[in-house]
Amino acid sequence: MTEHTTPTTPQEDATRAADTPKPSSFAPGDTAAGTAKANPPVGGTKAPKSGKKPLGVILAAIAIILSLLLAAALYMYGVRQAKTQNALNQQLQSRIEALQQAQQQQQQQSQAALQQQGRQLGAAQQQAAVQDRQLSELRDKVATISGSDANTWLLAQADFLVKQAGRKLWSDQDIVTAGALLKSADASLADMNDPSLMNVRRAITEDIAALSGVSQVDFDGIILKVNQLSNQVDNLRLADNDSDESPMDSDGGSELSSSVREWRQNLSKSWHNFMNDFITIRRRDTSAEPLLAPNQDIYLRENIRSRLLIAAQAVPRHQNEIYRQSLESVSTWVRAYFDADDANTRAFLSELDDLSQQNITMDVPAQLSSQPLLEKLVQTRVRNLLAQSSASVANAPAAQGE
Known part of the structure; x- marks a missing residue:
C-alpha cells in the first residue's frame, strides 16, 4: 500500500525552519529526532509533540483496517464463490448421475431389445432353415418327376393330343382340328429324339393321311x-282352292223363279241352296x-x-x-x-x-391306330417313373433321421 502524507500549513513550516538547524545531509525520517536532540526542552518542560506521528499512526491504522476489510471482503467473496461453485458442482454431478442412470437404462433397454431381436432372428433362422429343407425336398421331388425324365412328359403330352384328336373326330367330326392335334403329337415325339418311337410316329402319320382323304362337309x-x-x-x-268349291251333286237349276205359281219349286231350291252352303264337300288330290x-x-x-x-x-x-x-x-x-x-x-x-340331298355325316375312321400304342407306352413309362419317385420319397425321411 502507498503511504499518504498530510500537507502542513505555512506557519508550521516557518516555525520548523527557525527552530531546526539545517544539517548538510540527513535522512528524511530523522527530522523530528534531530530536532529534539538539538533543542532539548528548557526548565524541565516537555515540548509539544509534533502532529505528524499521530497522523501516520492513524493513516497506518486506516490502511490496516482497509487491508483487513479488503481481505475479509475477498475472503467472503471467495467463500461465496466456493459455495456457488460447490452448488454448481453438485448440480452438475446430479445431472451427470441422472444422465448416467438414463444411459444405463437405455443400455439395458437396448440390450433387452437386442436380446429379443436375437431370439426372433434365431427363430426366423430356424424357420428359414426348415423352409429351405422343405424347398430342397420339393425340388428333389420335382427333379425326380420332371428333370430326370422330361421325355416322359413329352410322351404324356403326345398321348393327350392324340386322345383329343379322337374326341374332336368322333364327337364333333372336326377333321381339321383332329389333324392339327395329330401333327402336334408327332412334333412332341420328334422332340424326344427316341428311335424306339418310330412305330408310333409311323402310326400317327398314317392317321393324318387317313384324315386327309376324308371328304369334308360344309x-x-x-x-x-x-x-x-x-x-x-x-x-x-x-x-x-276356290275353283272346285261347287257341291258334288249340284245341278244347274238353282235359280229361283219369279212366278208365284212355282212357289213349291222355289221353296225346294231355297232349301237345297241352304243345305249346300251349310255342308260343303270339296275334292282334293x-x-x-x-x-x-x-x-x-x-x-x-x-x-x-x-x-x-x-x-x-x-x-x-x-x-x-x-x-x-x-x-x-x-x-x-x-x-x-x-x-x-x-x-x-x-x-x-x-x-x-x-x-x-346333302349328307351331314362323314365317313371318318372308327379308330386311330396310334392311340393304343401311345396309351401302352405312357402306362409303362409313367408307372416306372412314379415307382422311382415314391421310392426316393420313402428313402428321404430315413436319410434325414440318420
Missing part, C-alpha cells in the same frame, strides 16, 4: 341355307295333311319354320335321319298348301330338294 353353309329358307316362308303364296281354315295359314308357316329349325339343329349333331325327315315334312306341306306355280314357291322347293 356344315356351316348348310345351316345358313336352312336359316335362309326359314326367312323366305312368309314370301310363299297359298294355293287358290292329296290327303297327307288335314285341311286348315283359310285364316289359320300363320300356324302353317310357323310349323314350317319349326321344322326348318329342327333340321338346322340336327346338322352340328350329325343327326342325318332327323335332318331328312324335317326337310321332307316341309316339302310336303309346301306342295300341299302353297301355289306350286309361283316363282318363290318353285325356288323354295328347289333349294329344299338340294338340301335334302
Whole structure:
C-alpha cells in the first residue's frame, strides 16, 4: 500500500525552519529526532509533540483496517464463490448421475431389445432353415418327376393330343382340328429324339393321311341355307282352292223363279241352296295333311319354320335321319298348301330338294391306330417313373433321421 502524507500549513513550516538547524545531509525520517536532540526542552518542560506521528499512526491504522476489510471482503467473496461453485458442482454431478442412470437404462433397454431381436432372428433362422429343407425336398421331388425324365412328359403330352384328336373326330367330326392335334403329337415325339418311337410316329402319320382323304362337309353353309329358307316362308303364296268349291251333286237349276205359281219349286231350291252352303264337300288330290281354315295359314308357316329349325339343329349333331325327315315334312306341306306355280314357291322347293340331298355325316375312321400304342407306352413309362419317385420319397425321411 502507498503511504499518504498530510500537507502542513505555512506557519508550521516557518516555525520548523527557525527552530531546526539545517544539517548538510540527513535522512528524511530523522527530522523530528534531530530536532529534539538539538533543542532539548528548557526548565524541565516537555515540548509539544509534533502532529505528524499521530497522523501516520492513524493513516497506518486506516490502511490496516482497509487491508483487513479488503481481505475479509475477498475472503467472503471467495467463500461465496466456493459455495456457488460447490452448488454448481453438485448440480452438475446430479445431472451427470441422472444422465448416467438414463444411459444405463437405455443400455439395458437396448440390450433387452437386442436380446429379443436375437431370439426372433434365431427363430426366423430356424424357420428359414426348415423352409429351405422343405424347398430342397420339393425340388428333389420335382427333379425326380420332371428333370430326370422330361421325355416322359413329352410322351404324356403326345398321348393327350392324340386322345383329343379322337374326341374332336368322333364327337364333333372336326377333321381339321383332329389333324392339327395329330401333327402336334408327332412334333412332341420328334422332340424326344427316341428311335424306339418310330412305330408310333409311323402310326400317327398314317392317321393324318387317313384324315386327309376324308371328304369334308360344309356344315356351316348348310345351316345358313336352312336359316335362309326359314326367312323366305312368309314370301310363299297359298294355293287358290276356290275353283272346285261347287257341291258334288249340284245341278244347274238353282235359280229361283219369279212366278208365284212355282212357289213349291222355289221353296225346294231355297232349301237345297241352304243345305249346300251349310255342308260343303270339296275334292282334293292329296290327303297327307288335314285341311286348315283359310285364316289359320300363320300356324302353317310357323310349323314350317319349326321344322326348318329342327333340321338346322340336327346338322352340328350329325343327326342325318332327323335332318331328312324335317326337310321332307316341309316339302310336303309346301306342295300341299302353297301355289306350286309361283316363282318363290318353285325356288323354295328347289333349294329344299338340294338340301335334302346333302349328307351331314362323314365317313371318318372308327379308330386311330396310334392311340393304343401311345396309351401302352405312357402306362409303362409313367408307372416306372412314379415307382422311382415314391421310392426316393420313402428313402428321404430315413436319410434325414440318420
